[in-house]
Amino acid sequence: MRSRSLKPVVLALALLLLPGVVVAGRTQHAPQESLIGKKAPEITRTDLQGKHLDLASYRGKVILLNFWATWCGPCQVEMPVFADWQRRYGTRGLQIIGISMDDDVAPVRKTVSRLKINYPVAMGDDVLGRRYGGVLGLPLTYVIDRHGVVRGRFQGETEPKAIEKEILTLLGTPQSLPAAYSSMMSADPSGVSPGRR
């Protein structure tokens, strides 16, 4: 009897609260989350070449992660610059990765070919965008250090020199590389240091 009399009340409460719950779950007022100083969220995709792209597999390298789109003018101004950096600094440990925020892959393939992009490019999505604090305006570039920690974020039209400066700082000189990475790079099965050979 008691439970029966409570049923309409519970139902009414549920109906009253449900929209609130839905709104609370979907509407927010929080600013975009900053990733600076945090581990870069994982990215596992298949790139435009059909190869597996796993951000974690580039640990030990300095990563420039560039979110772009074919409809973004400033993106296409800076992408050839990034391709040039990949050529110049690749041997020092720089890896550039492009994530297209286009809805369709066809124009992306055309643009990558036209701009002669020499680094892996994969398609993004809204889930990945949210994971990166919201990719709500392009271009957006993250600089990630050799430990996988986000060190820089550049959004909108950015002077390439500012990004380059950040990269060069992180690339550093061979002496300033993380100890583990340095020993890995200088490991020699012969046991003879390169300088003494």
Added chain:
Amino acid sequence: MSFRMFRNTALLFCLAFLLCAAGRVAAQPHSGPGSALSIPQSALMQPAELNQMLQSGAAHKLVIFQVGSHMLFGEAHIPGSVYAGPAAEDAGLQQLRARVEKLDRGTAIVIYCGCCPWGHCPNIAPAYHLLHQMGFTHAKALYLANNFGTDWVNKGYPVAQ
């Protein structure tokens, strides 16, 4: 220096200058009819004003369209806004046309994109000019100077996902 050397050096300088100039032009905001800069100031709405309308409930009189990429809309959009497709593409413009076709021409409409810095947005101007051509007298473009993240989300204004 021989004349040939002088000529070749001059040609190289000219080529370098032209390449630099081309790069600068590509980086400049567009200023043609497809540019956001072609939208009259009187047709712009500031984000704070729209937020105020959303908070006060006055926004229920507005029809709000996002005219950018679907991926950005999926990440975050203004609550109650309707996705209309990227107006830089014919398909997007047709979608917007279809959505507003039956609306009264006095309907208050707000369009927004925020994909890129204002002067580089390829979507907002085609959408605005279409509405204008169709006779909408109360169509406004939300002025997002940098992008949707910086000028809307980071201001703490409401967002739906």
